[in-house]
Amino acid sequence: MSSTPSSPVRPRRPPTEHPAEHPAEHPAVSGRRAVCLVGAGPRALGVLERLGASAPELLGTTPLDVHVVDPHPAGSGRIWRAAQHPLLWMNSRAADVTVLPDDSVRVEGPVTPGPTLWEWLCGRREQLAQQAEAAGDVRLAAEVRAAQEGSFVSRSLAGLYLRQAWERVVTGLPAQITVHRHVATALDVTDAADGRTQLVHLAARSEPLAVDVVVLAQGHPDARPGVREQRLRRFADEHDLTYVPPGYTGDLDLDALRPGEDVLVAGMGLAFVDLLVLVAEGRGGRYSRDAGGDLVYTPSGREPVLHVGSRRGVPYRSKLGYELQPPAPPLPRHLTVAAAAARAGGGRLDLRADVWPLVCKELAGAHYAELYERHPARTALPRAGFEERFAAGAWGSAELDELVARAVPAVADRFDVAALDRPLAGWWAATAEELQERVREHVAADLARRQDPAHSPDAAVVRALLSCYGVVAELARRGLLDARSVAVDLDGWFHGFFSYVASGPPPQRLEQLLALSRAGVVRFLGADVEFTEDPAAGTFLARGASGPDEVRTRALVDARLPPPSAGSAADPLLARLAHRGEVVEQLLEDGGIRIGNGRLAVDAGQRLLDADGRVHPHRFAVGPWVSAGGWAPAFPRPGLDAGFFRLNDRVGRDVLHVVAGQAVAAAGAGPAPLAAEPGAGAP
Structure with a gap:
């Protein structure tokens, strides 16, 4: 009998035998199907919600056990757990955070809308405040009562929302699904003798969990120290x-x-x-x-x-302190997949040399469109003529620079990407105190500007950069970026610029x-x-x-988060899989040289690839450390049909297809070879 804590939740039906009482029994023997989610944070929550949404369609009435393995709280996981320092805040406004789908979400499975963080807080404000007071947490009670739509709430409060979202998802699961919560660390995943069943080995548990499919969703695993860190430690x-x-x-x-x-x-x-x-x-x-x-x-x-x-x-x-007023022009206009593909001409693009000029033009175009729309007195040429010539000009050309100089008299109203990116470039302080004053002046000016709608072109640039981020990610997904761009520049230089401009404190x-x-x-x-x-x-x-x-x-x-590194993850499960070559870092070819980007290699369906490039049809992975479309830079924003939900839906339905196929195999034919499984193949 296992000593691992396990709490079965069986919504809307009487209790039945807990399958974990026979943990080594294969699903094919027990007659039940089973899935294991390794991780219990927001991504695992999203996949669980989609499993529940599509199970009646894809599984009929077949019973399904979902084992959730994580030593940290369900819903929040480690990063967003409620039990952390109360002074640590989210980096998004309360009104901009959700983890449950809404009416904007377009997916294959059915959608049952759930509350955003702000809606949840508004609906439970006094109850939450009283609960915090009863627990002696006066600070949290005050935060709950004072929070507004634009508040940056504590991660502790966000953790409570995620916990409630988890409970909402579990309670709303169809009767055929039973969730088993294992407060433990997953140590390894191995194949059973039948070639299909996955054995999930947990800490402090003698027998493994036997399941049909494993979904790795650990969030941000720690990484073992790299060469630089080891040198500094020594x-x-x-x-x-x-x-x-x-x-x-x-x-x-x-x-x-x-x-x-x-x-x-x-x-x-x-x-x-x-x-x-x-x-x-x-x-x-x-x-x-x-x-x-x-x-x-x-x-x-x-x-x-x-x-x-x-x-x-x-x-x-700084984060912006105001919202752009409608109407908002459609984006993107200059950096589109079609424009980038045309520039590639059948080859691959260098992110810095080929795509960055289109990014800059997209940002500048949004800047000037907003300037003309909200602040026309600060322009000197007719808008229609300016936009027509701007669209035709090449970024960085003398013609485009001359056009902007004539149309926008004040230098402060012009878009300067170099000054935006490197405000101290070429500047020198004679003394340390002069340097302190220069940086303070910069921070104070940025703080004032980002709260002032008179500078609304800044907000338009942020909106355009979000659009560019999505286009660049799509270019990478379609294989239109060269290997160095994907392995080095995408996560490094480009993501750094995006975070600096659009995801500040x-x-x-x-x-x-x-x-x-x-x-x-x-x-x-x-x-x-x-x-x-x-x-x-x-x-x-x-x-x-x-x-x-x-x-x-x-x-x-x-003072930085460790970069993704599938090969040096401190997570014991990933370390064991990597040691056996059953997971690998994504490698990209660049002139005969293979470059790794640190992310876990998966196929187009988020299935794990091994060192020989083979797909494992019973193992999936999602999260910020996974290649392909498995990550997103932040929580999904409400009302925007976020890719977070589409990916969760696709993975959830693919998992259920595998489980449904296993149910048929268990009732009839024996195990099929891995290469014959649905969805297997090269990325």
Whole structure:
């Protein structure tokens, strides 16, 4: 008998024998069909919802057991669990987050709309507040009562929404489905002797789960340290220094950063923002307003001093504080799949050389369309003539630059992608204090601009960039990008630009950053900072391109999430599968050289590929670490028919097709060879 916690949920029918009481029994012997979801976060929730939606159509009345394996809470998983520091926020507004489909979703299976985070909060506000008060969580109760549509709610509150969404999905499953929750870590997946049944081995459980299909949905697995991280760790150990490697900030040990200690911080993205929260206000510091309305930080005395730098030398751009007013022009207009395919001419495109000019033109076109629509007094040529000539011009050409100069008199109203991307490029500070003031001026200007509808072309650019992101992903899916672009630039440079412009922190966090800088808790290092070791001094060293100063410290924080790396995942299940060659990193050919992009290789149906390129028809994978269409940069937004739901529907229905085929095989013929399974084949 297993000692693993397992909680069966059987909606709308009387209890029956729990199949996990015979965990090694194959589905074909028991007469029941079974699926295992490894992971219980938002993606697993989405797949479970789609399994329930299509099971009556594709399985008839065949009973189906769904085993869900995750040591973290169902619905939220690790990243969004309710039990984490209350000062850590979501990076999306409450009104922009959902995990349940709505009436906009177009999928093959039926859709039962569910509430968005904001709708759920509005419908349960006082109940949630009272529950928080009863549990002694005064902070959460206050947050629930004060939250608005535009609020960036805590991840703790988001975790409660995801938990309720999970319960809603489970309660709404058809009577033929039984969910078994295993609060455990999946250690391995192996093939049974029949060549079909999958055996899922769990920690603290002597017998494996026997299922027809496994869906890997672990979210963001940790990665084993890479070459750089191993080198920095060795140096730190040799010189008695502190090194904090990349990871989810809420799970890192930050107690090693001592009060008043100088600490180098590599990175100014969202992980850096989380670090600020935890070592400043999280250690007892307080914010208040002075007589002029500026935010002031009063230290607790427990904060370290953070010396922070990155390639750009500035934080991500602030989230917008307003919405674009309708009508919104259709997108895309310049960067379309058809336009890119025509440019490819039967070959493949380089993302930087071939696609980036179309991206820039798309962003600029949206910028000027909004300027003409909302602020025509700031233009000097008729709109129709401008747009016709703009559409015909090549990005970066002298003709296009001359057209913009004539049509938009104020330089500040022109779209400048270089200045947007690298605001410190070519700038030099004579002193460290001059650098601090320059970065503070940039952050303050960006913060003011992104909250002011007078600069609504900025919002149009963000909207256009979202469109470009989808087109570029489709180009990759269709094989129209060359190998280096997919393996290196797509996840690296291009995704970094997208995150910097369109997925920055809430404005409150940047205002807090300014206050921390004025209080001396944060010191800016500028752009193009190199973080290295100084063996002679026995310290870490940072030097940048924005000023003459060098900073040496005895502590370094890599403030970033580890990149996807299927081959070096710390997840024990993935590590074992990789060791046997049953999962591999996606490799792409570039001039005879094979380049890996770190993501788990799957076919077009999200089925796992092994080291020989063979498809395993009983193993699927979805999530941000999976190739093909298995990931998305954020939660789906309501009302936009998000790809999140379409992928979940496709995977759910494919899983059910496999299960239905297994039911037929169990009743009649013996096991079929893997190559004959439905959907098997090359990607």
